[in-house]
Amino acid sequence: MKNRVMMQAFEWYLESDSKHFVRLEQLLDELKEAGIDDLWIPPVFKATGTNDVGYGIYDLFDLGEFDQKGSVPTKYGTKEELLSLIEACHQRGMKVYADTVLNHKAGADFKETFKAVLVDSDNREENIGEPHDIEGWTGFNFPGRNDKYSDFKWNFNHFTGVDYDDLSKETGIFRILGENKYWSSNVSHEMGNYDYLMFADVDLKHPDVSAELFRWIEWFVQETKIDGLRFDALKHIDRDFIRDFTSYCQEQFGESFYMVGEYWSSSEAVKAKYLDATDYNVDLFDVGLHFNFYEAALGMENYDLREIFENTLVSTHPTLAVTFVDNHDSQKGQSLQSWVGDWFKPLAYTLILMRDEGYPCVFWGDYYGINQEDGYPASKPWIDKILKARASSAHGQQDDYFDNNNTIGWVRHGDEEHPTKSATLIHNGTEKTSLMMFVGKEQANKEFSDVLSYDDERV
Missing domain, CATH: 2.40.30.140 (Elongation Factor Tu (Ef-tu); domain 3)
Structure with a gap:
């Protein structure tokens, strides 16, 4: 997933009007232009009702096609609207990953x-x-x-x-x-x-359950042309089943069929063991990095930025880590609430979008905002600036300068296709400071400007 960016294309408090897929399709050109390559969409299966975010899963074979649980559409739309969205993404070179709930069932008959x-x-x-x-x-x-x-x-x-x-x-x-x-x-x-x-x-x-789920995944991929899966609640699901299921997916749909899972643990050692037990078939969200962001926001200038990547998946398994700032579970009001402080969010997004390691995921609630009493304003303008900088100048060799507890930085030296260089600085102190970084002899006497426009001063 070299230099691609994923978006979690939903948050917990979206309207329950069954129109999200329609609205999302209308936004595809805007998202593609901004630098979003791939979409993780919410559970597309019939749940307990249209007020259900999708994790109270009822029927994996109902994609918004049948009159069940009080409606034909899911919270997000009908099957026809889902298929239209996926096709529209493919026409734009965007991949689509479906949130998949295999751990439990709800709304029994x-x-x-x-x-x-x-x-x-x-x-x-x-x-x-x-x-x-x-x-x-x-x-x-x-x-x-x-x-x-x-x-x-x-x-x-x-x-x-x-x-x-x-x-x-x-x-x-x-x-x-x-x-x-x-x-x-x-x-x-x-x-x-x-x-x-x-x-x-x-x-x-x-055996009857596993056989049914193997039959289901063949049907689901054939029916939707989905590009991959996001597994919910992996730490509650039998590891051997996930190993066998993901191996089967790779055999049936090819190595390009992408799979990532939510294993909610900040322990890198636990996740490393899980990756090994599942034959490295499935990437994982870097929960450890998320919690480092959370702690850094709380600690303010007392947090040592040199430790921001300690005990993280992206530091030990960079090609298997999906990096994120917040998601639907960590947002305010949810059971795993660990909302990254507003002041630190631009730094956190810079830390996942401007570096070489990891597959970054932008959260809908950060990008378009969360319309709740204790919500969050849309941050699209400044996230777009970082996405633009990533596209133009986050390529090639990366040299790190993690020498100061309040100021860290790195240089991306570009490549043949993207020769523009970038120097990134992260600062959480209360006073101005400096950091010396080598950007190349050919950059001598050239000036650098702040792409986020926080500082008008050129260096």
């Missing part, structure tokens, strides 16, 4: 009775009480689709846990019991075992 045991929410390996019958929402027969594309019916045998017993009206985490049925061991060990996240937890070790 009917209840079932089965044996389960309540577990400690803080340690899912510890049972509370004895096994007993519960009623859970685990039956999925998709009556609105009427077996089109797939006649597979889901029942409690295809899940490992639920969060509600309709018999006792009790909320909690209930592990479903059965022969050879338990939480997956190949998941994060937070909470003892972090297989369970929400809703009805899919048993990816069940």
Whole structure:
């Protein structure tokens, strides 16, 4: 993905009017001109309703085609509008990655009775009480689709846990019991075992389930011509399944089929282990770098900028890291809220867009703003300036000058196709300072100006 830029083309609080795909298609020329090459679009599958952002997934085979869960379209639009958007992107040389939710299912069509045991929410390996019958929402027969594309019916045998017993009206985490049925061991060990996240937890070790998902991905790619996937909630999903599933995708769709996943951990060591366990088939978002930005914004001038890339994926696996500043999970009001302070955002975007390493992702909420009471204004004007600088002068050899705790910099020396050089300075101090960097003898006596227009002074 050399020098390409991704955009997360949604945020949590978009209007629930089923018109996002239409609006997004109308913006493609503007985005392409600005320097956005690829789009990560929200979950395109039928969820629990049009107010659902898409992670309460109901039917993977309904792309906004069937009258299910109260509407034909999803929150973002109809199947026809989705296909039109993808085709329009391809006409402009833009790639499209679909947010994909395989961990759980929601909005079941009917209840079932089965044996389960309540577990400690803080340690899912510890049972509370004895096994007993519960009623859970685990039956999925998709009556609105009427077996089109797939006649597979889901029942409690295809899940490992639920969060509600309709018999006792009790909320909690209930592990479903059965022969050879338990939480997956190949998941994060937070909470003892972090297989369970929400809703009805899919048993990816069940042979019928894995077979159905392998059939589904063939259908989905053929139906949409999508260019790749963004996997949600990887630390809750069986690693062996992801390894096999991503290998299958590469075999079926070629090495250019792009896959990236969300593994929400700031530990580089944990993610390095995950990459190895999944045969390096899937890139990961650099959560560690995001948290460094978050801490740098809080620390202000007391944060040592020389440590900005410490414990990050981009520093150890630069070709497998998707760098980002904020996303729909970290934005204000969300469960993983860790919003990077406004004053530091221009520095953070410069740190992901002007460097050689990583595949940078621009957040819709930063670019177009978040229309909420505690929202965020559109930052398109200054992000566009950095994108323009990236396109013209973020190429070739990179020399770093990380010598000062409050001021760091680097020089990009250009290449044959893009000979323009750039010198980038990041400063979080309260007083002006200087940093000496070598930009090449041929630049002697030439002046450099600030592309962001923060400083009118030429150097």
